[in-house]
Amino acid sequence: QLQLVESGGGSVQAGGSLRLSCAASGSTLDNYAVGWFRQTPGKERQEISCISSGFSNYIDSVKGRFTISRDSAKNTVYLQMNGLRPEDTAEYYCAAYGPIVSGAICVMRGYEYDHWGQGTQVTVSS
Secondary structure: OOEEEEEOOEEEEOOOOEEEEEEEEOOOHHHOEEEEEEEOOOOOOEEEEEEEOOEEEEOHHHOOOEEEEEEHHHOEEEEEEOOOOHHHOEEEEEEEEOOOOOOOOOOOOHHHOOEEOOOEEEEEEO
16 A cells, blocks of 8 residues: 655744655565645635656746645655745645556646545745
8 A cells, every 4th residue: 555654744934945755665666657636725626736757747836936845765755945025924744646567647636536645744934
């Protein structure tokens, strides 16, 4: 059973950077599509980015600031967040679905994902 654990959240000032990690156990993350999501109290969960074999995608508001990547040796997916803004403040979650066929494009629809981490808080002050 795939299990995911996020880490790397914290408090930073606007313009700062954080790198979130999504460490997997129980299965090889390379066989899954992995996404990052965020949610603030009272608001709907927002898809941010996803990655699958040879493909990644981002929502417009984070393009050019956030980068998703994976380290197969560490069975971990990362979200490098630069140029953070107060509106990026949220609980961040990684999630996965699969296994997927090689070359499949990941989707950023939360309901497709069936493995979720516990979340890590990101707070950006102005």
